[in-house]
Amino acid sequence: MLSQKFFQKLRTTGKPLHEIAWACGLSPNRLYKITAGIDHPGPDDPRVKALCDYIGMTIEEAFSDDPASSE
Numbered sequence: 001m002l003s004q005k006f007f008q009k010l011r012t013t014g015k016p017l018h019e020i021a022w023a024c025g026l027s028p029n030r031l032y033k034i035t036a037g038i039d040h041p042g043p044d045d046p047r048v049k050a051l052c053d054y055i056g057m058t059i060e061e062a063f064s065d066d067p068a069s070s071e
Contacts, residue, residue, distance in 0.1 A: 002041070006063075026047055
């Protein structure tokens, strides 16, 4: 499951989620489903890789459930 740190970083980019979605090759609807917890992509999902690249986060960080890694 994607970490809270991942979602926090997405929301603190200063860009609306629909702009992030288009920049990453996703539809805004697909990104909404990921951020709302409707869609649960895994670590090997290319959508997650694109989002991680955009926000400057590794796949490992995006799926870390270590409480120390999220503030």
